[in-house]
Amino acid sequence: MTLSEVLPRIVVGEPNAVRAVASMMGPLGGGLVTLRLDEARRQQDLWDVLPGMLELNPPLGPGLVWQALGDSMFEALVDLDVPAVAVVIPNLEPLARTRPRDCANFLDELCDVGGSLGSRSGGRRRVDFIALVGLSPRAHRRVARRVRRSL
Secondary structure (H helix, E strand, C coil), rough: HHHHHHHEEEEEECCCHHHHHHHCCHHHHEEEEEEECCCCHHHHHHHHHHHHHHCCCCCCCCCCCCCCCCCHHHHHCCCCCCCEEEEEEECCHHHHHHHHHHHHHHHHHHHHHHHHHHHHHHHCCEEEEEEEEECCHHHHHHHCCCCCCCC
16 A cells, blocks of 8 residues: 555655655745655654744644644645645655654645645635655555555
């Protein structure tokens, strides 16, 4: 099983390949969001670094609640006011290696964010979404086994 099979809108590739693709995506302008999570090794690390990369709305509180992160990321991406968003995470390897469950939960929330952006509910316009994530094949397999979704 691959992550793309259970998490639509998430495309996984080798970290170097994801970096190369991201460098060619420059013309997307405001719709390109790069999250450099090379130092994230646990859930708390995500809470520490994401607010410096993305204007989370509302800001994350002291509790480590995945749904709260997803809601804040959704609002931040909607606030970009662009027709399409590409989230690029060049290297999620450290988190996948040390805490594969945290990595799976993060990607699950990111997929939910993409699904919400792609719907027209709540009077909001539809926003196309894709996430490119850098993971080695081994880390990819470890994380895919821990994703909450069922086929």
